[in-house]
Amino acid sequence: MRLDIGSPAPAFSLQTDTGSHVSLADFTGRTALVYFYPAAMTPGCTKQACDFRDNLGAFDSAGYAVIGISPDKPAKLASFRENDALPFTLLSDPDHAVMERYGAWGQKQLYGKTVTGVIRSTIVVGPPGLIEVAQYNVKATGHVAKLMRDLRLA
Secondary structure (H helix, E strand, C coil), X not given: CCCCCCCECCCCEEEECCCCEEEHHHHCCCEEEEEEXXXXXXXXXXXXXXXXXXXXXXXXXXXXXXXXXXXXXHXXXXXXXXXXXXXXXXXXXXXXXXXXXXXXXXXXXXXXXXXXXXXXXXXXXCCCCEEEEEEECCCXXXXXXXXXXXXXXX
């Protein structure tokens, strides 16, 4: 199930890399840019996270809060943050319940095989809690630059 533009964003509360909990409601009044990625510290996911990090000033200036969600445990997310100096929120969804509600978990093609897992996706939730952008099956490399063009930030 994929989310439609204008539909309400599914609520969530997940554990951060520091062990605290963050919910979508914590970003009320801001625009939340939620991106789903398969695994911390892998080449593609590191490239994507570093692209968000390197462009965080533009996102912040435009009022976007960047949130990364993966099935990784908080300890691995903490290492990811430390290794790559990631200054935005990282959340752990080990049972992929939030990913499923956002359409970021399911069947995909991986090296010619059909597998079930994280579908690399980016969802923008506007201040009233409605979906403004829903991009699925995005590429790790070049996605942030394309997203910035789509959002007219670059």
